[in-house]
Amino acid sequence: MPNRPISLTCIMCPRGCTLTVDENNVVTGHKCGRGPKYAISELAEPKRELATTVRLVNSAFRRLPVKVSGEVSKEQIPAIMAYSNTITVQAPVKMGDVIVKNVLNLGVDLIATCDMHLK
Ligand code: SF4
Helix, strand or coil, rough: CCCCCCEEECCCCCCCCCEECCCCCCCCCCCCCHHHHHHHHHHHCCEEEEEEEEECCCCCEEEEEEEEECEEEEEHHHHHHHHCCEEEEEEECCCEEEEEHHHHHHCEEEEEEECCCCC
8 A cells, every 4th residue: 555645636527636645544635525535436446437439330430439338447448448449330320329238247338429320
């Protein structure tokens, strides 16, 4: 565990408060209640939302923008990115379509973030 106190920047909104977490997990520096939640979660298991693209065929576009349906551990991001590079989707696709259910058994889905029509 890193030495305390630890400083980190809250990324939950554009204000970017500088948070400090002491040895008792007491958080200071936040301007709203989301800061402490973020700081404790970030130190325990950093999580992120993730958006990427997958290969698309039968469309004027070659890539389909997708996102993961929930936050994933930062450690899992390289595996998800590598996996998404193996996927090919056929147009047409509707925004919100589930492209892959339960990606890598992580409990999140890969979701299309826009419509893609046939070529
Ligand atoms: S603590 Fe609240 S106000 Fe400050 S950056 Fe985080 S979300 Fe924004």
